[in-house]
Amino acid sequence: MNQEAALKKDIGLSVAMSIVIGTVIGSGIFMKPGSVLEYTGNSNLALLAWALGGLITLAGGLTIAEVATQIPKTGGLYVYMEEVYGKLWGYLSGWVQTVIYGPAVIGALGLYFGSLIANLFSWEKSFGPWIGIGTVLFLTIVNNFGTKYGGFVQNLFTIGKLVPIALIIVFGIAQGDEQILNSSSGSVIEISMGAAILATLFAYDGWLMVGFVAGEMKNPGKTLPKAIIGGILIVMAAYLLVNIALLHILPASEIVRLGENSAASAATILFGPLGGKLIAVGIAVSIFGCLNGKILTIPRVPFAMAERNQLPMAKTFSKVSEKYGTPIAATYLQVVIAIIMMIMTDPDYLSEMAIFAVYIFYIFAFCAVFKLRKRNKGAARVYSVPLFPFVPIFAIIGSMYIVGVTIMNDPFDSLTAIFITVAGLPVYYWLQRKNQNSVLK
Numbered sequence: 001m002n003q004e005a006a007l008k009k010d011i012g013l014s015v016a017m018s019i020v021i022g023t024v025i026g027s028g029i030f031m032k033p034g035s036v037l038e039y040t041g042n043s044n045l046a047l048l049a050w051a052l053g054g055l056i057t058l059a060g061g062l063t064i065a066e067v068a069t070q071i072p073k074t075g076g077l078y079v080y081m082e083e084v085y086g087k088l089w090g091y092l093s094g095w096v097q098t099v100i101y102g103p104a105v106i107g108a109l110g111l112y113f114g115s116l117i118a119n120l121f122s123w124e125k126s127f128g129p130w131i132g133i134g135t136v137l138f139l140t141i142v143n144n145f146g147t148k149y150g151g152f153v154q155n156l157f158t159i160g161k162l163v164p165i166a167l168i169i170v171f172g173i174a175q176g177d178e179q180i181l182n183s184s185s186g187s188v189i190e191i192s193m194g195a196a197i198l199a200t201l202f203a204y205d206g207w208l209m210v211g212f213v214a215g216e217m218k219n220p221g222k223t224l225p226k227a228i229i230g231g232i233l234i235v236m237a238a239y240l241l242v243n244i245a246l247l248h249i250l251p252a253s254e255i256v257r258l259g260e261n262s263a264a265s266a267a268t269i270l271f272g273p274l275g276g277k278l279i280a281v282g283i284a285v286s287i288f289g290c291l292n293g294k295i296l297t298i299p300r301v302p303f304a305m306a307e308r309n310q311l312p313m314a315k316t317f318s319k320v321s322e323k324y325g326t327p328i329a330a331t332y333l334q335v336v337i338a339i340i341m342m343i344m345t346d347p348d349y350l351s352e353m354a355i356f357a358v359y360i361f362y363i364f365a366f367c368a369v370f371k372l373r374k375r376n377k378g379a380a381r382v383y384s385v386p387l388f389p390f391v392p393i394f395a396i397i398g399s400m401y402i403v404g405v406t407i408m409n410d411p412f413d414s415l416t417a418i419f420i421t422v423a424g425l426p427v428y429y430w431l432q433r434k435n436q437n438s439v440l441k
Helices: 013-024 033-040 043-070 077-085 087-120 127-144 147-175 193-204 207-216 220-249 252-297 300-307 328-344 347-375 390-409 411-422 424-440
Strands: none
Touching (some): 013 220, 033 043, 033 193, 033 220, 033 252, 043 077, 043 220, 043 390, 077 300, 087 127, 087 300, 087 424, 127 252, 147 220, 147 252, 193 220, 193 390, 347 390, 390 411
16 A cells, blocks of 8 residues: 555645744754844844845755655655656755755754753853763754654643743743844954844745655645645744844844853843743753654655665665664664764854855755656646745755855865765765665675
């Protein structure tokens, strides 16, 4: 029986929208305001960067929704690339998700969590990375005991992430007295709108997940675009309002200085030491839940690749635990790479490298909507991207701008990410030859 056809169509609009909001809101909204302000130099451009990042995300989400409904298979970006561009491009997208994007996202979230916990308890800053590594290992063990345990943790922490956001917005806007607009960040680095938008895209990342469940929606043609539009607009509003609230509580230069601890410091000003610590706990809950979700889902990419013999040691990484039903080896592969990254660098670098690497393939995925329309000319579609071709073109141009500016502003790190991507080619051809030889035998 076709597994896709057997999926129950139980997901309505409210659940689909909650998937968008739940998978997007994590650590970025609390960790990135300082970085965005530093890159833009003032609050006006910072707020514009958050808005533009949201619009690029919205356009991308609406475009991918059409691709997802035309390719209703499990695997997300990896499968879209393979179906539209062939096995090589599918492999490269999976390779990048396995060796750069997935581990970098897990590593960044772990480091942000560790930094927040160290600050919360006034511990030495040097303890932060080790707290982060310990947390990543703990959640890895939890998720390897079975998805029901990982899912329980995910559900437990989903509501918790919304509480500090709502409190900071309401009380920050009501009680703050700092200047919101035209506030200088005091940044000494060169202004880069592209780098600022790239930083916001880490906060918006996760929207692709809703396309994974298109086959389980009651009416995907209507539900999917509404969920994406409604969900991302709610996230955009929340992000802009949190930034406005922070700017109303703290000077822009102070937000830059405090970095990932700015939201917790703002909460202390609003609610006093005890209230501030409670809000900081709520922020930690948000990051913890987001990290758990990534450890739960990200290893499914190398697992799927290993099932197709597209990774070295494929037999090991494609194994599922007989007792717990989880891809333990694939999970540890991602976590080991993540921990190496955590030891070697900082969370801002990891988050920006992750988004840069994956957006190269997002551009191809956005272009896929044109190829699919040409390939399936005349065929009925359950969903069509609105305002075609303008929305996909905006997503493509916006993403190309981000990738291009990043290469110009940070050529060494950008080329390193591209080199790691290209390094997957000899591995691919070696595996192809190895698989062919095994068939001949």
